[in-house]
Amino acid sequence: MIAFKTPGLSYVPIVFGYIVCIxxxxxxxxxxxxxxxxxxxxxxxxxxxxxxxxPQRVGCTKKYQxxxxxxxxxxxAAKLKFLDQLAEKERIREQEKKRRMERKMxxxxxxxxxxxxxxxxxxxxxxxxxxxxxxxxxxxxxxxxEKKAIEQKREEERxxxxxRGPGKSSGKRKHLDPQPSEPAWKIAxxxxxxxxxxxxxxxxGAFASDIGFSLQCLQLHNQYRAKHGKxxxxxxxxxxxxxxxxxxxxxxxxxxxxxxxxSLWPGTSQxxxxxxxxFYDEVRYFGPxxxxxxxxxxxxxAGHFTxxxxxxxKEMGCxxxxxxxxxxxxxGNMMGETLNLQG
Numbered sequence: 530m531i532a533f534k535t536p537g538l539s540y541v542p543i544v545f546g547y548i549v550c551i552x553x554x555x556x557x558x559x560x561x562x563x564x565x566x567x568x569x570x571x572x573x574x575x576x577x578x579x580x581x582x583x584p585q586r587v588g589c590t591k592k593y594q595x596x597x598x599x600x601x602x603x604x605x606a607a608k609l610k611f612l613d614q615l616a617e618k619e620r621i622r623e624q625e626k627k628r629r630m631e632r633k634m635x636x637x638x639x640x641x642x643x644x645x646x647x648x649x650x651x652x653x654x655x656x657x658x659x660x661x662x663x664x665x666x667x668x669x670x671x672x673x674x675e676k677k678a679i680e681q682k683r684e685e686e687r688x689x690x691x692x693r694g695p696g697k698s699s700g701k702r703k704h705l706d707p708q709p710s711e712p713a714w715k716i717a718x719x720x721x722x723x724x725x726x727x728x729x730x731x732x733x734g735a736f737a738s739d740i741g742f743s744l745q746c747l748q749l750h751n752q753y754r755a756k757h758g759k760x761x762x763x764x765x766x767x768x769x770x771x772x773x774x775x776x777x778x779x780x781x782x783x784x785x786x787x788x789x790x791x792s793l794w795p796g797t798s799q800x801x802x803x804x805x806x807x808f809y810d811e812v813r814y815f816g817p818x819x820x821x822x823x824x825x826x827x828x829x830x831a832g833h834f835t836x837x838x839x840x841x842x843k844e845m846g847c848x849x850x851x852x853x854x855x856x857x858x859x860x861g862n863m864m865g866e867t868l869n870l871q872g
Contacts, residue, residue, distance in 0.1 A: 739773060742847065743769045744764060746805055747764050750805060753809045760843075762857075763845075764846060765846045765856075765858065766846065768857070770846070770848075771846070776853065777850040777851060778851060781852065786856070790856065790857035790860030790862065791857070791860075792854070793852060794853040795852050797852065798853075801849075808836070812834050820869065822870065824861075836862055838868070839857070839868065840861075842860065842861045844858055
């Protein structure tokens with residue numbers, strides 16, 4: 530240790546001061562447990578150690594200058610490293626934040642697409658429902674139009690008949706043959722082919738068989754007539770024979786035999802139940818409140834039913850061949866007359 534001589538003062542106090550400083554730095558402070566090293570980074574600890582070991586004296590040596598420069602560089606390096614660590618942590622936080630935002634955006638995008646898909650499905654269902662309702666409305670309008678056209682045509686026919694007057698040309702009322710109804714054709718076509726093949730293989734029935742078939746038809750007619758309070762019909766062999774001649778022809782065309790009413794059925798079964806039931810089934814066109822009907826107005830869709838219960842007819846006869854035919858006398862369905870359905 531170098532002692533500087535000061536004029537007028539002894540060097541002893543200076544030496545004593547250095548000794549006290551070294552004692553406090555090296556022995557007293559560590560002995561009291563005053564240490565902050567665990568709280569500092571290695572670079573900072575190195576700086577503290579270097580400061581403790583630096584000479585506490587007036588003036589500097591070359592070695593002290595070199596140590597001081599080393600301390601500054603170490604502090605600068607520690608600071609740069611600390612800043613790099615902070616930057617790395619910040620970068621990691623930003624990356625994590627970015628990933629969270631991306632996941633959130635993906636979830637929102639999936640939710641949006643799912644919502645759009647549900648909305649498209651809902652719109653498609655609404656469109657189909659509107660198309661179905663539109664089709665139902667058009668079908669209803671078409672039926673209403675057809676119904677009005679039929680009613681208008683019937684009204685025109687009725688007016689024409691009233692203007693001509695009943696029996697104006699011949700003195701007799703015109704007889705209206707019932708037109709074959711569309712449901713009857715649809716029901717009979719399913720059994721016509723098989724029944725016709727079966728009948729073609731069988732020999733022609735005897736007179737007794739023809740009588741049995743005709744009497745069965747008569748019985749069924751009278752059962753239906755009784756529901757409406759009409760008198761029963763009588764059987765007529767003459768009408769049965771005339772019906773048999775017409776039944777041998779395959780065409781569903783009325784024979785127009787003078788003085789006879791006629792109902793045709795395309796079935797060829799030896800059981801008369803289906804034919805008579807089809808004739809009477811046209812009653813479905815009338816509601817329970819209907820009491821009186823006009824022959825001219827209903828002949829095209831319910832003429833078989835009105836012929837079955839017509840009070841004008843007194844006797845009948847039926848036969849089966851290529852089709853089922855029933856003849857009535859006197860004929861029902863006379864133009865200009867009405868029919869009471871209640872009795």
